Amino acid sequence: MRSLRSGLVTLVTGLTALGALLVAAPGAQAADTPLRDLAAAKGKVIGSAVNPAKLTGTYGDIAGREFNSVTPDNAMKWESVEPSRGSFNWAPADQVVSFATAHNQQVRGHTLVWHSQNPGWLANGTWTQAQLSSILQDHITTEMTRYKGRIAAWDVVNEAFNEDGTYRSTIWSNGLGQDYIAQALTWARAADPGAKLYINDYNVEGVNAKSTALYNLVKSLKERGVPIDGVGLQAHLILGQVPSSLQQNIQRFADLGVDVAITELDIRMQLPATDAKLAQQAADYKAVMDACVAVSRCVGVTVWGFTDSDSWVPDVFDGYGAATPYTENFAPKPAYYAIAGSLGGGTTQPPGDGCTAVYSVVNQWSTGFTGQVRISCSGGSLSSWRANWTFGAGQRVTQAWNANCTQSGTAVTCSNASYNGTVPDGGSVTFGFNGTWSGSNPAPVVTLG
């Protein structure tokens, strides 16, 4: 995140009132340790789904800086890589893999065998069992071979179960029988023996009928010697509804001898987001992170998009959103700090992060002057504020408006009035004051805190 917490000063000499001529100071990077460094110190993965078309600018900066793993959100799905039979489009998936290489990140491959986002030619075709089987084997082999050695873990099979724990009726279960899962895993192991092979699903975070069906499947695959390395718990959660049995559930899979990953975490809320909801969301993110951190075989957590501007939630759940750790404008939310805290970092959002305070003298005469401070936010917001500075040359504030100012010795503190505490992302608030000076009237640097 950018942190522009100090402002530059324009000093007006002479008696003419001048408009402020201020330039925001280029912000130093915030001192906070990136999530990926915190995660690495704990031996965990912190990842995000990414959209390859967006991997530049601020989106790319954050994706590279904060995460040690990326998952292509759609680019490795069958309809993306083979939209018509035998005609491949690898470019977006390649972009994610190159980005990951350039940023020293792992890649989670997502996903090889699914009922959704299959190309029309496959979904609408009529196939014998033998044809379907060889189409699937070819797909797995082709895609995994292309990225062999560069994918840490593959979601080989995605969303195989119904909510009641029965097998979902899909092109695969219908055409190949339930053992398509074992076959797919076996082909996957042959294609890239170095990749961890996962089965991934949603609504399997707590102990319930669906997760128990998944548990029983993994147990039987292990007993049969079918290659299976991990279970992915997607974790598309609802505010305030982190299952209380999450850690217990992670542990029971770990006890089967497989890894566990939280693969698609997001926590949606009914819009608009309020401070209270964002605080609850932070607590929910923390609960998920803590559960993973507590189990050594939980390899880590991937969020399904790190910014609210890149989340599937508003498109699918009417009136819901704000599900990720960053705002649409890339400001870290309380959830971000909750993730950091769970990984051993600081938990508090620095006040004024993403906001700038700029001091200016707008008028000055023989013994007095009028000053103002403009607080602007870009990539952050404030719900209350306090501007602090030191007067180094004996200046004194005598009267202020649009703020409550006090001065003790050289230290001045001005806090918001009852009506202007909120500075929205992209907005600003200005307050003014009169003061006295003599000799010189050098301009202080203002900090927000």
Ligand code: G2I
């Ligand atoms: O639905 C959330 C996730 C559930 N688990 C599996 C994930 O693969 C799935 O991801 C989402 C993507 O985030 C969405 O971006 O999968 C959706 C499809 O089931 C993706 O949405 C689709 C839109 O529905 C399409 O209209 C669009 O053409 O993304 C496509 C590509 O942008």
